Amino acid sequence: MTTEAPATAFESGRRFDIVDELTPEQVQEVLALIASAAETDGMQAVSEQGRLQLRGGRREGIRHFLLTVSGRLVGYAQLEDTDPVEAPAAELVVDPTQRGRGHGRALGSALLTQSGKRLRVWAHGGKSAARHLAQVLGLTLFRELRQLRRPLTPLDIPEPAVSPGIRIRTFVPGQDDAAWLAVNAAAFAHHPEQGALAQRDLDDRKAEPWFDPKGFFLAERESDGALLGFHWTKVHAEEQLGEVYVLGISPDAQGMGLGKALTAIGLRHLAAQGLPVAMLYVDADNTAALRVYEGMGFTTHEVDLMYRTET
Known part of the structure; x- marks a missing residue:
């Protein structure tokens, strides 16, 4: 379905197409726009999840907003309405050469309209322009992600200590998918994005060039093979960064020291790849996790901010 906004709402030549699925040509246009903005801004305006959701056809609850001027793509937004409780979440990006012309506000207004004025929006990097746009809208x-x-x-961290009866091994694609998805959902039941990952989301990531099961560590109970926790690392080859991509512990295995041990194992793996720096994301209100990571030498590099409507 394609929707064109009323001509009276926008300047001459500005058009909105709101679609449930992008053509291959549109995908490439949007990815090029995101890449151009990232080069200017020094960070991605659309998250990895958002970029993955551009490809592979229609996805339930995902809508794409294409803003063009005289046929040229100058802005893009993605609206994800998959959470049964939380308001729809959005990300948006404007061509760096076309900023200051009201395109960001037009995208934001369209998102508000399509979401029924019940909206959450990410501002990656917390830039002043994004803060201003949030205020205008x-x-x-609502949320700060560090x-x-x-x-x-x-790598001045202690040797990982794993409790007796627990073994560490690496992820086997296909064999471990269902168990990992179950533990991930349980570990991140409070997390609207990570906890909702399904098989298609895992398959998307396994198909990415960066995926390496040798950097995906599982902690399991030796007696029955039950998965207790995991540390999935990621290598950003171009930036020469290693990432604590996802670290999760089953609620049944809390208090066993697995989080710290798995973190250390993953960091040692990344260091062995010759990477000079490691990164991770954590919510600012997750004080327990912040204490652990700061105790392991991590410091804040930048923040992503999420804004929402009052309703």
Whole structure:
């Protein structure tokens, strides 16, 4: 379905197409726009999840907003309405050469309209322009996601200590999918994005060039093979960054020291790849996790902010 906004709502030549599925040509246009903005801004305006959801056809609850001027793509937004409780979440990006012309506000207004004025919007990097746009749209700060970093040389952390009866091994694609999805959902039941990952989301990530099961560590109970926790690492080859991509512990295995041990194992793996720096994301209100990571030498590098409507 394609929707064109009324001509009276926008400047001459500005058009909105709101679609449930992008053509291959549109996908490439949007990815090029995101890449151009990232080069200017020094960060991605659309998250990895959002970029994955561009491809592979229609996805339930996902809508794409294409803003063009005289046929040229100048802005893109994605609206994800998959959470049964939370308001729909959005990300948006405007061509760096076309900023200051009201395109961001037009995208934001369209998102508000399509979501029924019940909306959450990410502002990656917390840039002043994004904060201003949120204010103009009547949104208030709701969530702060911190990116932490630490050097991997020297790797001055203690040798990982794993409790007796627990073994560490690496992920086997296909064999471990269902068990990992179940533990991930349980570990992140409070997390609207990570906890909702399904098989298609895992398959998307396994198909990415960066995926390496040798950097995906599982902790399991030796007696019955039950999965207790995991540390999935990721290598950003171009930036020469290692990432604590996802670290999760089953609620039944809390208090066993697995989080710290798995973190250390993953960091040692990343350091062995010759990477100079490690990074991770953590919510600012997750004080327990922040204490653990800061105790392991991580410090705040930048922040992503989420704004939402009051309703």
